[in-house]
Amino acid sequence: MRNSQAFFKDVLGEINKIEKIPEQGCTSEVSMIVTEDNTYILKSAFKERYREWLKMEAEVLESLSFQSSISVPRFYGFTEDEHASHLLMSFEEGITLTAALRNAVTNQEKRRLIRSFGQFIMQLHEQEHVFKADSDWLETQLKRARIYAESGQADGSLELLEQLIANKPKRVKQTMIHGDCTTDNVLVIDGEVRMFIDVAGMTFGDPRYDEALAIRKFRHNPEWLASFYEGYSRHRVTDEEFSYFEEGLYEFF
Ligand SMILES: Nc1ncnc2c1ncn2[C@@H]1O[C@H](COP(=O)(O)OP(=O)(O)O)[C@@H](O)[C@H]1O
Ligand SMILES: [Mg+2]
Missing domain, CATH: 3.30.200.20 (Phosphorylase Kinase; domain 1)
Structure with a gap:
């Protein structure tokens, strides 16, 4: 070293x-x-x-x-x-989407940003995979979650973890994912979402995890949600899938 x-x-x-x-x-x-x-x-x-x-x-x-x-x-x-x-x-000249949404004055501007976020994530999910496929991404995450929960390093409890293990969602096609795809972890450059940062979790995995984390801040705003899905037109998480990933798995990371 x-x-x-x-x-x-x-x-x-x-x-x-x-x-x-x-x-x-x-x-x-x-x-x-x-x-x-x-x-x-x-x-x-x-x-x-x-x-x-x-x-x-x-x-x-x-x-x-x-x-x-x-x-x-x-x-x-x-x-x-x-x-x-x-x-x-x-160093990249850009601001996080969280900051850009805060700075945006009109609702129209905010909706444009959110649509661009959806588009940007969709591009990643439709990418030829750059990384070798993990044997089973969700399985790996649940194992990591257990280590964090058992050593008291996670918000999620072991009880919640058992529920997640027992109720895994039906598998979908795995894709390249960001792995912590919140509005804090993308940069807006010239008015568009153009770059991923904080990429420790980027791998071949379950795209619903990205989708759920991406919409967590505006899921209850129908207009904004619609803008997101104008950009991200390949899939739409169900309420159960959203809660499995955002209220479940994410509690351990
Ligand atoms: N390459 C970069 N260029 C410009 N700003 C960056 C860059 N990487 C991170 N930042 C800024 O630093 C902040 C924290 O970075 P991030 O990687 O998300 O850290 P954390 O893992 O602690 O969340 C980001 O919100 C962004 O404002
Ligand atoms: Mg971050």
Whole structure:
């Protein structure tokens, strides 16, 4: 394992400025680094579980480095030391969809953004799969959920987990998925949803998980929901599927 400081010196050279960005996530500390030739985002994690997720994110970004059909930040490196893990990626000029919806003045503008979100997710779900198929994505998630629940690291209880195991939804065709597809984890660039961030969970899996997390904030707004499905026209989760994924599985992550 290389020392983080040496790593940064090697990759970045002279740093002109480093500052925490105003919009932070909940698993990491995010800073912007400006050097002579480039601007970067540094995402650092300190807790064991979040360090594990950051490593997964680094692996996803690295494996997507040589393609352009799934839009994600460019990978520059990952390093770990005793107390922290750090992921270095490109800084992208954009704001999260959550922020864009907050800033949008008219309802029409909000609906356009939501439609674009639907379209963007649909493109991912219709992608030729870039990653090897996981044997059974849901099975893997339920196993991970158990580990988190048993070690007290999840909101969901073991009782809820047993219910999820006993009531798995009928299988659908698996696709490439984002795996934490909320309005916080996509960037809006020039008025359109154009990039996925926070991609630790991106893999070949159940697209209903993305769909459920995508609509969670506006599921009860019929107009907005309709806009989403104008963009995402391939499938529509049922109430049972929504609650399995959003109120069930998501409680463990
Ligand atoms: N490559 C990037 N370019 C610009 N801003 C970014 C980038 N990656 C993350 N951000 C900003 O940092 C925030 C937190 O990042 P995120 O990866 O979602 O962290 P967390 O895992 O803690 O949720 C995002 O909401 C976004 O505002
Ligand atoms: Mg996030």
